[in-house]
Amino acid sequence: MTTHDNDASQNLLEQVNQALQNTTPLRIQGGNSKSFLGRDVTGKVLDTREHRGIVSYDPTELVMTARAGTPLSELMQVLDDAGQMLPCEPPVLGQATLGGMVAAGLSGPRRPWSGSVRDFVLGTRVITGQGKHLRFGGEVMKNVAGYDVSRLMAGSLGCLGLLTEVSLKVLPKPRQCSSLALEMPRARALQCLAEWGQRPIPISAASHDGRVLRLRLEGGEGSVNAARDSIGGQALDSGYWQDLNEQRLDFFHDSRPLWRVSVPNNTGELELPGEQLIDWGGAQRWLKSDADSTTLRSIVTAIGGHATCYQPGHEDSPFQPLATPLLRYHQQLKARLDPRGIFNPGRMYAEF
Template sequence: MSVTLKNQDQTDLLLEQVQTALAQKYPLAICGGGSKSFLGHSVQAQTLHVGQHQGIVDYDPSELVVTVRSGTTITELSQALHEHGQYLPFEPAHFSGKATVGGVVASGLSGPRRPWVGSVRDYVLGCRVITGDAKHLRFGGQVMKNVAGYDVSRLMAGSMGTLGVITEVSFKLLPVPRRVAARRLSCTPEQSRLLLQKWQALSYPLSGALYTEEALHVRLEGGHSSVTQALEAIGGEVEQDGFWEQLRELSLPFFKDARPLWRVAQAVDAGQVSWPGDALNDWGGSLVWLKSDAPKQEIHALAEQQGGHATLYGNATESGHYAQLAAPLMKFHQQLKDRLDPARIFNPGRMYPGL
């Protein structure tokens, strides 16, 4: 059955609201579907609703490129792409159908497939943005290129709406894998590390690797023959249905624990860490999901020791926040903010004070 997406261009309305905010000097809190409210600090500002700015602007399946308005939900876009056997490789969460294209890019969050195919930023070809001086500008396009010294379209990935209002995004797509299979193997953490090193050296078509509860969960995607050969060598038990979708959506039983949730990115070669709480090792070990009541300072310090950083996902009593940036990086962020949002009206303080 054909998927029909809503088609509403609210560019003029959004521009008018930004112009008014700029003229009257009040800040704006950008909101799409509200599915990422757990990220960053709360923003005391008037809400700029982008969720009704929807629809596919341009899609040529033969070119593996789609341009879509930022309020379009990831669920609707994925369904439309699936009709042509294509998908967003970085595996964004749908969050009960609320996640939008703009929110996915602004948060920069990628799913379990990220280490093997790349991140959100790697698949953004271009975007249109309303800047802090109320101009609607196009950056990039449908090919990779830099603009005015900055690859602004990629800078939007992970900026949490602090640099501008994303109105359109052009994504590079890939064909859906011909075969997908998942297995579960009982082993120790050290055994799982050695197995993954071996399988990667043999170029097995891995697209997911999570260690939890004395078991290694792996997913393989690719051609029929390559996946079949890898499965014969890997063995293990067939994974329960929906496991990888639940991991993507952070809905596994692990995530229902009431303790704060931390997302810890660490170096690929990081050693074993005794985390203060319960942990899942995703991305083949370079991403740790941590449920812990430990002090923030302790978790941030441990993450830094592993060559990475920790992000707190907010809960019912506290907004999540990011690790503090080093002074040179903060200076660079301030300079970007000065260029794209000099009046500082977009999502002030969502990531860091002063941004």
């Protein structure tokens, strides 16, 4: 680690310790690309972007370690140049950083077939709520007793500690990729997806806008070509998936509030108030709707799902309210890892 790197991490540690001494809440941010996600945080901004750069990367080992302030686009370019990728396909959404990617835990269209951000986090360095800079996990997959702090960081929105470094498992890019478009109604599309899920078809993304089913096939040349011939349809520009992931499609330009609805796999047709865009083969439904949260969540909860509001400031509780036992677990975990409550207080839920 260079002197500059030591200075950058030491500066972050000093800011955290100063906040602990004064019980000053901190608003952690990198590229601030996920500011729409969660509740507003009132606190002193702690910017991670100075602490950036790839620490180590060995393509033969399929492991990359980088500092949390590293731009995600920079990291993905290095992987692309080596013919590798982050399988969870996280959205960049402008100026996202590695730390923000892990903290938000957002995954792209490949998620149901490849795994989530959490699945590829091998280890982290974290500045804790006790003012210590500690390393958790490592650069190989392994089970550990007690808290798996590195995995807990994924999706925690910075509420449990300050990420400074992340080690990730990466994978080779697929040898062949082909995208298809087939016109069919939503109910038929969901039925087809359920049927195809029982067969060895190399689907890695599936979306439906109410009129057209779009598929991405990835894998070996033989399996992709065979699946494409079997399914049929028209060729689709592969850029569609990035536009979907980065929320650049016309659907997202609708002025109504945006909701992310997560439902059990193979849920099938779901009547929701507003306009739907199906993602993740049906497990994720993007929704543009003016419906109130109580109405919307009652529909979704009834089938075992949950709904998150992506519209900044629209809902005081943008995340699905937690059941009392689960809320208690969250509060206990927050108290254990951030006893002074300085890291992004209230970002996820008002209670912590």
